[in-house]
Amino acid sequence: MGTTQLESVPEPKYWHLKTVLAEALDSEFSVGEILPNERDLAARFGVARATLRQALEQLELEGRLQRRRGVGTTVAPPRMGVDLGSPRQNWPGTGDDAWRAADCMQTLAPVAVARLLEEDPAQTVHLVRRSRVSRGQPVAAELLYVTEAAVPELSGIDAPAGPARARAVLRELQRLDLEGEDRSVELASARADDAKELDRLPGAPVLLVTTRYFAQGRTAAVSMATYRADTCRLTFGDSGDVEIHDGTSPQAQAS
Amino acid sequence: MGTTQLESVPEPKYWHLKTVLAEALDSEFSVGEILPNERDLAARFGVARATLRQALEQLELEGRLQRRRGVGTTVAPPRMGVDLGSPRQNWPGTGDDAWRAADCMQTLAPVAVARLLEEDPAQTVHLVRRSRVSRGQPVAAELLYVTEAAVPELSGIDAPAGPARARAVLRELQRLDLEGEDRSVELASARADDAKELDRLPGAPVLLVTTRYFAQGRTAAVSMATYRADTCRLTFGDSGDVEIHDGTSPQAQAS
DNA sequence: GAGTGGTCTAGACCACGGT
DNA sequence: CCGTGGTCTAGACCACTCT
Numbered sequence: 001m002g003t004t005q006l007e008s009v010p011e012p013k014y015w016h017l018k019t020v021l022a023e024a025l026d027s028e029f030s031v032g033e034i035l036p037n038e039r040d041l042a043a044r045f046g047v048a049r050a051t052l053r054q055a056l057e058q059l060e061l062e063g064r065l066q067r068r069r070g071v072g073t074t075v076a077p078p079r080m081g082v083d084l085g086s087p088r089q090n091w092p093g094t095g096d097d098a099w100r101a102a103d104c105m106q107t108l109a110p111v112a113v114a115r116l117l118e119e120d121p122a123q124t125v126h127l128v129r130r131s132r133v134s135r136g137q138p139v140a141a142e143l144l145y146v147t148e149a150a151v152p153e154l155s156g157i158d159a160p161a162g163p164a165r166a167r168a169v170l171r172e173l174q175r176l177d178l179e180g181e182d183r184s185v186e187l188a189s190a191r192a193d194d195a196k197e198l199d200r201l202p203g204a205p206v207l208l209v210t211t212r213y214f215a216q217g218r219t220a221a222v223s224m225a226t227y228r229a230d231t232c233r234l235t236f237g238d239s240g241d242v243e244i245h246d247g248t249s250p251q252a253q254a255s
Numbered sequence: 256m257g258t259t260q261l262e263s264v265p266e267p268k269y270w271h272l273k274t275v276l277a278e279a280l281d282s283e284f285s286v287g288e289i290l291p292n293e294r295d296l297a298a299r300f301g302v303a304r305a306t307l308r309q310a311l312e313q314l315e316l317e318g319r320l321q322r323r324r325g326v327g328t329t330v331a332p333p334r335m336g337v338d339l340g341s342p343r344q345n346w347p348g349t350g351d352d353a354w355r356a357a358d359c360m361q362t363l364a365p366v367a368v369a370r371l372l373e374e375d376p377a378q379t380v381h382l383v384r385r386s387r388v389s390r391g392q393p394v395a396a397e398l399l400y401v402t403e404a405a406v407p408e409l410s411g412i413d414a415p416a417g418p419a420r421a422r423a424v425l426r427e428l429q430r431l432d433l434e435g436e437d438r439s440v441e442l443a444s445a446r447a448d449d450a451k452e453l454d455r456l457p458g459a460p461v462l463l464v465t466t467r468y469f470a471q472g473r474t475a476a477v478s479m480a481t482y483r484a485d486t487c488r489l490t491f492g493d494s495g496d497v498e499i500h501d502g503t504s505p506q507a508q509a510s
Numbered sequence: 511g512a513g514t515g516g517t518c519t520a521g522a523c524c525a526c527g528g529t
Numbered sequence: 530c531c532g533t534g535g536t537c538t539a540g541a542c543c544a545c546t547c548t
Contacts, residue, residue: 010525012536015457037514048538053515058444058458069515070546079441182492185440186334187460187484189313201516202270203313205442205460229442236491237437265544267517292533303519308534324534325527456535517543524536 013047014054020045021055025064025075035065035073061205063230069201079233082132082139084183084209091178091213092130092144092223093170099142101166103129109145109222116212116222117147126151128166131197132225139232141197142225146173150220176215183211185234194226205229268302269309275300276310280319280330290320290328316460318485324456334488337387337394339438339464346433346468347385347399347478348425354397356421358384364400364477371467371477372402381406383421386452387480394487396452397480401428405475431470438466440489449481460484 035041042052056073059065066076093099106124108114114121125145132140148154151172188208195202206226213221227234290296297307311328314320321331348354361379363369369376380400387395403409406427443463450457461481468476482489 014536018458039514048540050539051537054536056515061442061460062444063441067515068546069544070513072514081439180492182490184336184488184490185462186318186488187316187442187462189317203273205316207440207442233439233441235437235439237435269517294533303521305520306518309517311534322534323527324525325532327533512546512548514546515544517541519541520539522536522538525534527531527533529530529532 014051014058017045017047017052017055018058021059022064025059029075031075031077033075035075037072060230066230076231079231080134080137080139081235082134082227082232083235085236091170091174091176092142092211092221093167094174098134099130099132101128101130101163101170103162104166104169105161106148113145113222113224116210117145117219119147119219124148126154126169128169130166137231138198138228140225140227141194142223144221144223146221147219149218150176150215173213173221176220179214179217181211181213183209185209187229188226190226198226198228200228200230207232207234209234269306269313272300272302272307272310273313276314277319280314284330286330286332288330290330292327315485321485331486334486335389335392335394336490337389337482337487338490340491346425346429346431347397347466347476348422349429353389354385354387356383356385356418356425358417359421359424360416361403368400368477368479371465372400372474374402374474379403381409381424383424385421392486393453393483395480395482396449397478399476399478401476402474404473405431405470428468428476431475434469434472436466436468438464440464442484443481445481453481453483455483455485462487462489464489 029035036044038049038052038056042049045052056065056067060067060076063076063079065073067073093101105127107127108121108123109117109119109125109127111121113125114123117125119125125147128142128144128146130142130144131138132142146169151169153172154169186208188206190198190200190202190204190206192202194206195204198204198206207229209223209225209227211223211225212219213223284290291299293304293307293311297304300307311320311322315322315331318331318334320328322328348356360382362382363376363378364372364374364380364382366376368380369378372380374380380402383397383399383401385397385399386393387397401424406424408427409424441463443461445453445455445457445459445461447457449461450459453459453461462484464478464480464482466478466480467474468478
């Protein structure tokens with residue numbers, strides 16, 4: 001890695017630094033390799049540690065680096081494509097998907113979710129927690145809210161809260177005709193519990209995918225899935241296994 | 256806004272601060288209102304300015320605040336739903352969409368794009384730039400790469416580079432049968448030119464939406480659209496005009 | 511215990527938008 | 530011009546992981 005002096009340009013140092021580091025990552029490092037520690041790197045580039053960290057943060061945000069406290073900074077593999085399927089496709093849990101049902105309880109939905117469900121906020125719902133693992137890494141944590149009306153068979157059942165009950169709810173759900181779904185994606189930061197499940201620190205950037213499932217002329221379920229933004233590229237359609245970046249920046253300039 | 260002392264908990268100060276501020280935003284501020292400046296806020300909470308800024312950064316990332324140099328920090332409106340349509344729907348530029356064609360030139364595609372186009376990297380392509388405005392705000396900047404094979408009528412035409420030529424390319428494209436498309440969404444940081452167009456600083460978080468358009472048995476065009484992550488919620492399907500948050504955190508806890 | 515990244519401080523100066 | 534947020538510094542201490 002070069003130790004080129006930073007010129008005195010109006011461009012912020014951390015920005016320039018990020019560019020230099022990104023080029024070094026492409027040319028001189030391979031996936032999984034560990035970088036020198038932050039103090040050494042800062043000294044090598046003649047900047048304060050905070051400035052260096054600003055550059056590293058951006059690179060981590062872009063999925064180029066992975067930093068772990070007590071361990072070090074490593075070169076991250078290209079983001080993995082995570083398939084979200086096509087709309088109007090299927091219920092959660094259909095087929096051989098990568099989700100692991102973790103738990104299920106009855107609870108009141110948050111008001112925002114109740115509104116999406118077109119449900120009385122005082123009405124309890126089934127809350128299924130699932131997590132998704134891809135290539136040995138946790139990539140998403142989901143809260144799936146299911147109206148009791150959608151799975152009437154379960155109302156009287158006292159299955160013990162836990163994975164078994166979660167699977168029972170999903171099974172019942174799949175007996176309904178799925179009439180459609182709609183989705184939205186936005187940037188958020190991980191809540192403490194999601195962060196833990198995703199093996200990140202609280203506040204880590206995540207992609208929040210909200211899906212509404214329609215059946216019987218109403219909203220039967222709402223899923224709020226939290227994907228690691230640093231390691232995941234959400235794919236729709238059949239482009240899941242196509243490599244887009246290949247080391248270089250995803251937005252390499254044209255001209 | 257309260258000036259409650261921060262307790263000495265193992266929880267980071269900036270995290271706690273963020274929570275306190277978020278609650279204050281919900282209860283004591285209205286959209287568009289300007290907050291006290293950073294130095295005053297830091298003093299009021301008894302923390303260093305850098306610590307306060309860490310909290311503000313997170314809130315801005317979550318779309319709760321808007322900060323502008325030389326102006327101040329204001330309370331942001333809820334994110335706007337930006338419709339990306341359903342897959343297998345239509346070509347870019349079809350119908351009364353919100354895109355404004357800005358420019359068009361012939362150029363070599365970056366290697367990553369050439370791979371998506373299944374095209375020889377030495378083959379020139381049409382590059383259309385468009386920008387999208389919603390509710391008076393710029394929300395996205397797009398680079399649309401169109402293979403010359405897809406719009407053969409244009410090969411000999413010497414229309415002046417500019418909006419007119421861009422529209423001509425789009426018009427030609429729409430004469431093809433669209434056989435399908437696929438999409439991916441990932442977090443990125445704005446390049447300098449995109450940042451300028453989006454009225455943000457370079458490095459601002461954006462959602463990079465990559466779309467491949469298929470026609471005549473091959474990839475006819477690739478779009479790389481950069482959406483402001485702070486102000487946009489990308490929607491698929493017909494949930495575009497549904498308010499999800501309503502002030503409270505999008506991930507309000509259930510239990 | 512040694513070494514890592516994460517948090518925090520108290521300053522300084524710069525770039526920008528309005529006046 | 531002033532006030533704002535943006536960048537940067539040179540330290541300090543903490544939380545975590547590994548040996």
